[in-house]
Amino acid sequence: MTSIEYKNNQLHIEKLNIQEITNSNQTPFYCYSASYIENQYDELHSAFDMDIKIFYAMKANSNLSIIKLLLNKGSGIDVVSGGEIQRSISAGAKGKDIIYSGIGKTDEELKYAIESKIHCINIESQSELIRINDLSKSLGVKQNIAIRINPDVDAKTHIKITTGKAENKFGIEFDYAKSMYNIASDLKNINISGISVHIGSQITSLKPFKKAYTIIYDMIEDLRNNGHKIDHVDLGGGLGVSYSAEENIPTFKEYANLIQSIFGNSNIKVYIEPGRLMVANSGLLITKVIDIKTTTQKTFIIVDAGMNDFIRPTLYGSYHEILPVKNNLGTSNKIYDIVGPICETGDYFAKNRKMNSVKIGSLIAIKSVGAYGSVQSSNYNSRPQIAEILVKDDKYEIIRDRVEVKDLIKQEKIATWL
Numbered sequence: 001m002t003s004i005e006y007k008n009n010q011l012h013i014e015k016l017n018i019q020e021i022t023n024s025n026q027t028p029f030y031c032y033s034a035s036y037i038e039n040q041y042d043e044l045h046s047a048f049d050m051d052i053k054i055f056y057a058m059k060a061n062s063n064l065s066i067i068k069l070l071l072n073k074g075s076g077i078d079v080v081s082g083g084e085i086q087r088s089i090s091a092g093a094k095g096k097d098i099i100y101s102g103i104g105k106t107d108e109e110l111k112y113a114i115e116s117k118i119h120c121i122n123i124e125s126q127s128e129l130i131r132i133n134d135l136s137k138s139l140g141v142k143q144n145i146a147i148r149i150n151p152d153v154d155a156k157t158h159i160k161i162t163t164g165k166a167e168n169k170f171g172i173e174f175d176y177a178k179s180m181y182n183i184a185s186d187l188k189n190i191n192i193s194g195i196s197v198h199i200g201s202q203i204t205s206l207k208p209f210k211k212a213y214t215i216i217y218d219m220i221e222d223l224r225n226n227g228h229k230i231d232h233v234d235l236g237g238g239l240g241v242s243y244s245a246e247e248n249i250p251t252f253k254e255y256a257n258l259i260q261s262i263f264g265n266s267n268i269k270v271y272i273e274p275g276r277l278m279v280a281n282s283g284l285l286i287t288k289v290i291d292i293k294t295t296t297q298k299t300f301i302i303v304d305a306g307m308n309d310f311i312r313p314t315l316y317g318s319y320h321e322i323l324p325v326k327n328n329l330g331t332s333n334k335i336y337d338i339v340g341p342i343c344e345t346g347d348y349f350a351k352n353r354k355m356n357s358v359k360i361g362s363l364i365a366i367k368s369v370g371a372y373g374s375v376q377s378s379n380y381n382s383r384p385q386i387a388e389i390l391v392k393d394d395k396y397e398i399i400r401d402r403v404e405v406k407d408l409i410k411q412e413k414i415a416t417w418l
Contacts, residue, residue, distance in 0.1 A: 057275030198236025283370025
């Protein structure tokens with residue numbers, strides 16, 4: 001689905017001219033296509049010829065409207081904190097819709113999860129398992145759990161987002177997995193429900209998935225033969241998205257066929273937890289050119305968005321296509337660095353990039369920002385937190401207000417002794 005395209009040299013998102021949105025909204029701001037997200041969910045779900053449950057990994061974009069949009073499609077929610085549980089419930093999720101993943105769960109968060117009757121907690125350590133049992137006992141309930149296995153598989157992705165190697169902090173080492181299930185089976189307030197694995201994010205080949213899923217399949221068979229009831233397998237997320245036309249990403253059908261070839265005859269429920277996949281290419285960051293500065297070394301396009309608004313390029317060295325909103329100023333052979341106003345050399349969105357001509361006051365759009373954009377933003381340099389906008393057909397709504405500096409200052413106090 002193409003939800004972002006030029007019409008008469010004006011960049012549109014769905015049926016709306018972005019220029020018209022900026023007439024009533026201060027730049028910079030995030031803008032998402034609702035139809036794109038809905039279409040991604042439908043295409044992924046329909047790629048499977050077996051019963052499968054999608055749990056949206058909301059860490060990718062935790063806006064209440066995005067969560068609600070996917071809940072309405074039938075998705076569950078994958079959370080990694082007590083705050084994300086609260087957000088999910090605020091968006092309309094029920095406990096049965098939620099899986100709690102992630103390392104470092106506090107007693108307070110676990111108690112809240114258990115009291116919220118969430119579907120399953122993915123276990124990261126023996127001590128976490130014991131704490132859940134103790135908390136469940138104090139509340140007079142049994143809690144469904146799955147144990148997250150670290151299969152020591154290299155996902156061949158960015159070092160900061162690989163999660164399935166033995167050196168990573170996530171999951172139970174493969175050699176200790178059986179003993180963990182034996183310990184869990186002796187705990188009276190624990191109900192073993194499944195097994196979990198997640199090897200990383202933005203994975204662009206099916207080979208690491210095949211290796212990890214085959215290891216998990218063999219473990220399921222072994223656990224069942226030893227008397228453990230494994231009702232579901234949680235395969236995590238991680239299938240990558242195209243950030244540029246050159247990237248070759250497996251199709252949804254190829255991904256589905258792989259999963260079905262391994263688990264299709266296992267009499268087991270299959271869960272997947274896509275996040276980036278659902279939302280990344282739904283989003284634009286709309287920003288305005290403040291200045292164009294030429295030195296003996298470089299030409300800089302300076303925009304009003306900063307790395308506090310969108311940190312992926314400097315944090316991960318990620319590529320994002322950048323387009324002029326008005327595409328009638330002609331082409332340019334010049335090479336630009338596109339940078340923000342933050343007092344850091346790392347405050348950039350692109351380096352040595354060719355793009356169509358722009359001038360001071362021009363609007364540009366940074367693409368593929370729907371995932372890990374707004375959620376990783378900050379108020380560094382006392383900059384306002386920017387608005388988020390959701391578009392559907394020819395209408396839009398502001399789904400997060402811009403937070404002005406005066407509102408930030410209200411959250412702070414000068415010590416009484418100063």
